[in-house]
Amino acid sequence: MHYTEQMEDELREAGWKLTPSRRAVLSVFDRHDLHLRADEVLARARKIHPAVGRATVYRTLELLTGMGILHPMVLGDGKTRYARIEDGHHHLVCSSCRQVVEMHDRRFNRLIRRLAHEQGFQMQSNVMECIGTCRECREKETKS
Amino acid sequence: MHYTEQMEDELREAGWKLTPSRRAVLSVFDRHDLHLRADEVLARARKIHPAVGRATVYRTLELLTGMGILHPMVLGDGKTRYARIEDGHHHLVCSSCRQVVEMHDRRFNRLIRRLAHEQGFQMQSNVMECIGTCRECREKETKS
DNA sequence: ATCGTTAATGAGACAAAATCTCATTTAGTG
DNA sequence: CACTAAATGAGATTTTGTCTCATTAACGAT
Incomplete structure (x- = not known):
């Protein structure tokens, strides 16, 4: 089973709604080796679901962080990046x-x-x- | 010998100039247990040397990070904080x-x-x- | 299928954090 | 004490992140 699907199940089980925007953000992190800034996540998510808004990306990143799925970090250049945990x-x-x-x-x-x-x-x-x-x-x- | 003095020596040895602003920022981190946002560092540094500018604080934080003296991190609330390493x-x-x-x-x-x-x-x-x-x-x- | 509830959304205003520019100052050196 | 390159502060600007609010749509119940 793919990572994205697993995570979607996790969200569903925790009672969150599965919207196209959330799916898009999640699918960005289907590859495990990414360290992305919020604006990069936005750009990539839009390739999948062009309507996603900036606010939603931030909201989703926060949600996923709270669920222990992503983790924000500063790799020494002062930019916050998100990566899968x-x-x-x-x-x-x-x-x-x-x-x-x-x-x-x-x-x-x-x-x-x-x-x-x-x-x-x-x-x-x-x-x-x-x-x-x-x-x-x-x-x-x-x-x- | 105090931490601040040690760090001042380190800067000097690496060929950096020791200005009142840099000293002020360094002295903020004399206590070892702080996790401060850039604006907090600015505020504290100004108590010691009121003339420090925001730009200089950022520049100094970057310098100290590059020297392995400070480390930026995101402790889960999305704010970047600096702490002594x-x-x-x-x-x-x-x-x-x-x-x-x-x-x-x-x-x-x-x-x-x-x-x-x-x-x-x-x-x-x-x-x-x-x-x-x-x-x-x-x-x-x-x-x- | 459709309905109703309510969470979730996108747009864009807004706020905060960080960077850049440039004329001026100053630390370190001789 | 004079020289010079590094460093500075102010403030404009850009980037990043937050908030509000009217609208939409996910999901369970019917």
Whole structure:
């Protein structure tokens, strides 16, 4: 089953109405590897359902964030971007060339869940950003 | 030695000029536990050096971010906030009441550093946000 | 199918956050 | 203390996000 359909079910089960606009926004995030600004989401959603309004995109992004489906983040350039939450969403960001590497490591989720539990929290999702320098940039650095 | 002085040295060593405005912004972050919006930073900086302009605050926040001294983040309400980076900065955020719990756990930093290293990254800093529900909110939930 | 309720919508006014420009100032250097 | 490039503040401008409100349409009941 596709991600979009799953999410539509989730919305329905939570009692939200499934409108063309919401479907359009959701379908933008069918690919898992996107980090989009609100205006980019708007543009892409309009390709699917040209009538969507800006307000609705913001409302939907907020809704999806509240449901733990998306997560807003600032990847170092001051712009807020939305990305799907996979439990969890872990980035390495190179502070020099800005490339973003996605990490998927179970140890991480396990450790976080445990630490959250120790504090009485029940984890819904988590996002980590690690800022550093990638190998290529370090090598360029030392050469110059 | 105070944090502010350390950071001033860092700026100087990197060849940046130490102006009253930059000092003012830096001194705002002398306390380690702040998560401030740009306009809050401006207001606080003006208490110290009333002449600072908005543009300069943004410029300085960007500079300090680039140097790995501050990190911008979106704590779930869509507002960008800046906080000092301590290696690392780990939050539990309750999605219901919005309380933020700071975690300090060495295992975390160790694991992240290792994972970063595996990818060829040299870590400068890291930030983690775990969204969940705190005990109090869960208890309220079940009672109602 | 159709109806009724109510959530959801789009348009556009509005507000807030961030950027840009440029003439002027000043920190650091010699 | 004079020089110069970096940095600044003011304010115009752009971008991003919010709000209002009249209209629409999703969904359950019939």
